[in-house]
Amino acid sequence: xxxxxxxxxxxxxxxxxxxxxxxxxxxxxxxxxxxxxxxxxxxxxxxxxxxxxxxxxxxxxxxxxxxxxxxxxxxxxxxxxxxxxxxxxxxxxxxxxxxxxxxxxxxxxxxxxxxxxxxxxxxxxxxxxxxxxxxxxxxxxxxxxxxxxxxxxxxxxxxxxxxxxxxxxxxxxxxxxxxxxxxxxxxxxxxxxxxxxxxxxxxxxxxxxxxxxxxxxxxxxxxxxxxxxxxxxxxxxxxxxxxxxxxxxxxxxxxxxxxxxxxxxxxxxxxxxxxxxxxxxxxxxxxxxxxxxxxxxxxxxxxxxxxxxxxxxxxxxxxxxxxxxxxxxxxxxxxxxxxxx
Amino acid sequence: xxxxxxxxxxxxxxxxxxxxxxxxxxxxxxxxxxxxxxxxxxxxxxxxxxxxxxxxxxxxxxxxxxxxxxxxxxxxxxxxxxxxxxxxxxxxxxxxxxxxx
Amino acid sequence: xxxxxxxxxxxxxxxxxxxxxxxxxxxxxxxxxxxxxxxxxxxxxxxxxxxxxxxxxxxxxxxxxxxxxxxxxxxxxxxxxxxxxxxxxxxxxxxxxxxxxxxxxxxxxxxxxxxxxxxxxxxxxxxxxxxxxxxxxxxxxxxxxxxxxxxxxxxxxxxxxxxxxxxxx
Numbered sequence: 001x002x003x004x005x006x007x008x009x010x011x012x013x014x015x016x017x018x019x020x021x022x023x024x025x026x027x028x029x030x031x032x033x034x035x036x037x038x039x040x041x042x043x044x045x046x047x048x049x050x051x052x053x054x055x056x057x058x059x060x061x062x063x064x065x066x067x068x069x070x071x072x073x074x075x076x077x078x079x080x081x082x083x084x085x086x087x088x089x090x091x092x093x094x095x096x097x098x099x100x101x102x103x104x105x106x107x108x109x110x111x112x113x114x115x116x117x118x119x120x121x122x123x124x125x126x127x128x129x130x131x132x133x134x135x136x137x138x139x140x141x142x143x144x145x146x147x148x149x150x151x152x153x154x155x156x157x158x159x160x161x162x163x164x165x166x167x168x169x170x171x172x173x174x175x176x177x178x179x180x181x182x183x184x185x186x187x188x189x190x191x192x193x194x195x196x197x198x199x200x201x202x203x204x205x206x207x208x209x210x211x212x213x214x215x216x217x218x219x220x221x222x223x224x225x226x227x228x229x230x231x232x233x234x235x236x237x238x239x240x241x242x243x244x245x246x247x248x249x250x251x252x253x254x255x256x257x258x259x260x261x262x263x264x265x266x267x268x269x270x271x272x273x274x275x276x277x278x279x280x281x282x283x284x285x286x287x288x289x290x291x292x293x294x295x296x297x298x299x300x301x302x303x304x305x306x307x308x309x310x311x312x313x314x315x316x317x318x319x320x321x322x323x324x325x326x327x328x329x330x331x332x333x334x335x336x337x338x339x340x341x
Numbered sequence: 342x343x344x345x346x347x348x349x350x351x352x353x354x355x356x357x358x359x360x361x362x363x364x365x366x367x368x369x370x371x372x373x374x375x376x377x378x379x380x381x382x383x384x385x386x387x388x389x390x391x392x393x394x395x396x397x398x399x400x401x402x403x404x405x406x407x408x409x410x411x412x413x414x415x416x417x418x419x420x421x422x423x424x425x426x427x428x429x430x431x432x433x434x435x436x437x438x439x440x441x442x
Numbered sequence: 443x444x445x446x447x448x449x450x451x452x453x454x455x456x457x458x459x460x461x462x463x464x465x466x467x468x469x470x471x472x473x474x475x476x477x478x479x480x481x482x483x484x485x486x487x488x489x490x491x492x493x494x495x496x497x498x499x500x501x502x503x504x505x506x507x508x509x510x511x512x513x514x515x516x517x518x519x520x521x522x523x524x525x526x527x528x529x530x531x532x533x534x535x536x537x538x539x540x541x542x543x544x545x546x547x548x549x550x551x552x553x554x555x556x557x558x559x560x561x562x563x564x565x566x567x568x569x570x571x572x573x574x575x576x577x578x579x580x581x582x583x584x585x586x587x588x589x590x591x592x593x594x595x596x597x598x599x600x601x602x603x604x605x606x607x608x609x610x611x
């Protein structure tokens with residue numbers, strides 16, 4: 001009992017540590033990739049290839065003057081950035097990174113590469129991400145600033161609108177896997193099927209639910225307030241949206257929260273559609289990280305390439321285009337599952 | 342030693358009581374609405390406790406329906422409150438006395 | 443272990459509920475209510491509601507309370523004085539009488555039942571409270587209410603839109 005508790009605590013520490021490190025280096029990755037797409041170099045002064053840039057940025061942000069404006073609601077103003085990042089980190093507690101490992105024979109019993117597995121795994125991820133809306137709404141309100149309030153409300157209205165289509169796009173996956181648990185969903189993607197009898201294709205749900213994958217990815221873009229859906233936080237709109245009045249560490253936490261949400265969304269998309277940690281030859285965490293990295297690259301690619309949606313176009317798209325498509329996907333999947341099993 | 346049924350019922354009754362006191366003493370329509378939601382949650386807890394102790398799944402199904410109806414009720418209730426605010430510029434239930442004799 | 447968890451969650455829920463009622467500002471009330479609901483979700487897990495607890499978090503804490511917060515923030519409402527500062531004696535007497543009656547009733551009902559309710563819970567089936575069982579029951583025994591709730595949600599959506607729109611075109 002104590003041993004199990006210690007193992008879980010170590011897993012939590014390792015996962016959260018790696019996650020925060022990944023969030024910091026996402027900033028570096030984004031700047032490098034966008035620079036490459038825009039035919040320039042990006043950060044390369046601080047350390048080799050600019051690899052120490054996130055550390056330099058962190059030190060700068062920590063040393064900046066921490067302004068708290070006069071008439072803000074103190075408690076909520078200080079609480080909101082944490083409310084933004086905590087749900088993104090908590091969602092990682094049910095995501096499987098790999099099958100079991102014995103750390104090259106160091107451990108007596110193999111330990112499964114996930115923090116825990118609950119039988120309503122995917123619902124837990126959705127519940128926690130719907131709690132992430134609070135950070136933005138409260139940040140906008142606590143700043144005692146009309147523009148922040150409007151920015152916060154617009155951003156959270158966008159998030160809850162796209163949460164709906166996101167949930168529906170996953171229903172097809174759940175129908176095919178027969179379970180809500182993320183471990184079972186990864187398990188249902190094992191094996192291969194033969195295309196035209198000759199070409200082996202892994203049994204990942206992205207091939208069985210292509211529309212579901214596209215819908216989920218689009219909704220994840222909108223959920224994380226990333227381009228092209230990032231109007232509520234664009235620098236030229238409403239001053240800077242809900243985080244106008246924030247400075248230094250709290251501002252840094254909002255940015256960390258956005259990148260953490262991106263990583264969580266990519267990890268969930270990998271688990272649901274790209275077969276999680278499944279893959280031949282290489283050890284399973286390597287496959288998982290590789291797939292998450294590919295999806296993060298696509299996130300950054302979209303930001304560098306696509307222009308921004310206007311807010312009413314964004315809401316129209318979410319409610320009148322994506323939601324009917326998601327319902328169509330559910331209908332078609334349900335009918336085919338009933339007819340062909 | 343397990344938690345006895347009376348413990349769950351006492352907690353549920355306490356939450357319900359707090360909700361009733363809230364509805365009776367507050368004048369802000371939104372807070373009254375929130376206390377109604379608190380009462381609904383207390384009732385949900387009672388249903389689930391009895392479902393567990395009588396080993397019957399019907400209690401959980403009822404809780405599911407209560408949640409759905411509560412969601413619908415909140416949507417319509419908040420729309421009504423917004424409409425009232427737009428017309429009379431107040432959210433104080435003591436000011437809504439046009440039908441008083 | 444179960445008793446410690448129940449005591450913890452129950453304490454959080456009870457304190458948060460009391461704080462909901464006595465706050466002056468509506469935003470704080472809403473946030474304390476969210477805390478109370480999440481604590482209740484923890485108690486639902488102890489009662490083997492393995493599907494209901496996550497639905498409580500998604501629907502109540504994640505959607506309904508966000509809606510409350512939206513309305514509170516859009517309509518800038520003034521702070522309200524506490525009851526005894528308002529000197530509205532009629533309301534104070536009525537509230538006290540109502541609370542007293544309910545308190546007495548609660549003590550009587552729970553006291554009488556507590557003597558009989560002290561036995562342990564019966565052993566439950568393997569899949570009691572799981573998503574599978576709830577889903578099966580919703581689509582067999584409770585199919586008609588299930589379909590009716592979808593109509594209720596549709597009516598609520600249309601009603602909310604109609605009531606909150608500024609004017610008819």
